[in-house]
Amino acid sequence: MPILNRAAEMQDEVAGWRRRIHENPELNYDVVETAAFVAQKLREFGCDRVETGIGRTGVVALIRGNLGDGGTVGLRADMDALPITEASGKPYASRKPGKMHACGHDGHTAMLLGAAKYLAETRNFRGAVAVIFQPAEEGGAGGRAMVRDGMMEKFGIDRVFGMHNMPGLAVGQFAIRPGPIMAATAEFTIRLKGRGGHAAMPHRTIDPIVAASQLVAALQTVASRTADPVDSLVVSVTKFHAGEAYNVIPETAEIAGTVRTLRKEVAELARLRMQAICDGIGTASGTTISMDFRANYPVTVNDDAQTVFAGDAAAAIAGEGQVHRAIQPLMGGEDFSYMLEARPGAFIFIGNGDSANLHHPAYDFNDEVIPHGVSYWVKLAESAFAARAGGNGAA
Numbered sequence: 259m260p261i262l263n264r265a266a267e268m269q270d271e272v273a274g275w276r277r278r279i280h281e282n283p284e285l286n287y288d289v290v291e292t293a294a295f296v297a298q299k300l301r302e303f304g305c306d307r308v309e310t311g312i313g314r315t316g317v318v319a320l321i322r323g324n325l326g327d328g329g330t331v332g333l334r335a336d337m338d339a340l341p342i343t344e345a346s347g348k349p350y351a352s353r354k355p356g357k358m359h360a361c362g363h364d365g366h367t368a369m370l371l372g373a374a375k376y377l378a379e380t381r382n383f384r385g386a387v388a389v390i391f392q393p394a395e396e397g398g399a400g401g402r403a404m405v406r407d408g409m410m411e412k413f414g415i416d417r418v419f420g421m422h423n424m425p426g427l428a429v430g431q432f433a434i435r436p437g438p439i440m441a442a443t444a445e446f447t448i449r450l451k452g453r454g455g456h457a458a459m460p461h462r463t464i465d466p467i468v469a470a471s472q473l474v475a476a477l478q479t480v481a482s483r484t485a486d487p488v489d490s491l492v493v494s495v496t497k498f499h500a501g502e503a504y505n506v507i508p509e510t511a512e513i514a515g516t517v518r519t520l521r522k523e524v525a526e527l528a529r530l531r532m533q534a535i536c537d538g539i540g541t542a543s544g545t546t547i548s549m550d551f552r553a554n555y556p557v558t559v560n561d562d563a564q565t566v567f568a569g570d571a572a573a574a575i576a577g578e579g580q581v582h583r584a585i586q587p588l589m590g591g592e593d594f595s596y597m598l599e600a601r602p603g604a605f606i607f608i609g610n611g612d613s614a615n616l617h618h619p620a621y622d623f624n625d626e627v628i629p630h631g632v633s634y635w636v637k638l639a640e641s642a643f644a645a646r647a648g649g650n651g652a653a
């Protein structure tokens with residue numbers, strides 16, 4: 259089954275929805291207009307049940323198949339944009355200054371709407387499909403909010419699948435891996451309190467800038483000298499704030515940054531080691547150092563069997579040679595991780611071609627991806643609970 263003809267026919271219509279969403283980006287949980295547009299479309303398509311307000315502004319619709327009983331497969335898209343000023347120069351660029359769809363969530367939402375329209379028309383599958391549109395993927399844990407709101411139980415979802423576009427991967431190609439595919443993220447803030455004073459009399463001060471500088475250097479050893487070299491760990495200091503004058507040693511300094519890992523245990527190891535470094539440098543320098551370490555999204559872990567199933571669905575529409583089944587994990591975070599903690603499933607990347615990178619002001623979702631993405635969702639839905647056991651991973 260190559261790309262569905264019907265999905266190819268739908269490209270312009272889906273691209274129209276995509277551009278409409280692109281022009282009106284909304285952040286975090288405030289995806290009010292986007293969610294209303296999505297819900298209105300899902301009702302127009304004749305979905306059996308459309309519910310809004312799940313996880314504050316999430317939307318879920320249920321579509322029942324005509325081929326008999328089965329479970330319910332969840333297909334998920336994200337709806338939120340980013341606080342970035344758009345520089346794509348496109349005619350449908352953001353009309354809201356300081357906000358843009360720089361991660362392609364406009365494309366994800368439109369493709370899942372396209373699949374919902376197709377599936378509601380044809381209903382050529384067993385069981386049911388729940389199409390999930392979530393808010394607040396970019397740091398607000400909207401996926402967790404929907405899970406906590408009982409989405410899985412309410413809609414009887416057995417398995418969940420997510421998809422994200424990937425710049426640099428050719429259009430028509432897919433990329434996936436079993437096990438961890440995206441990292442767990444954590445943020446830290448470290449505050450140092452010394453004793454300020456005249457810069458010409460450093461011996462009467464406790465300089466928090468020198469201590470913070472030692473700290474930045476010492477934190478580089480957490481990944482290089484604490485974690486097992488075969489484990490993935492990133493510790494990046496991304497903020498360093500201290501001082502205001504040429505001739506004053508400040509009283510305080512603050513550094514902050516992010517930690518990325520592919521295993522929970524490694525994140526805990528990093529936290530403990532960072533605390534020990536803070537304590538040690540605090541003692542040596544005479545500064546008072548406190549660290550606030552906040553775990554954010556967990557690791558996005560693909561279920562082995564569902565990864566084979568998702569890879570097979572992608573291969574069925576793209577050809578086996580177009581599906582990379584064992585890519586390296588990415589150290590970015592993804593809050594589909596919360597849905598994968600609740601149900602088995604898999605997260606896949608779809609090629610966005612030679613575009614600007616995600617979160618870049620010149621980024622734009624590639625509308626040529628639409629038929630591939632819509633076909634993938636349809637193939638997943640139609641084979642999720644297929645009657646014959648054919649190694650399709652049906653749970």
Ligand code: NI
Nearest residue numbers: 361362363422
């Ligand atoms: Ni994204």
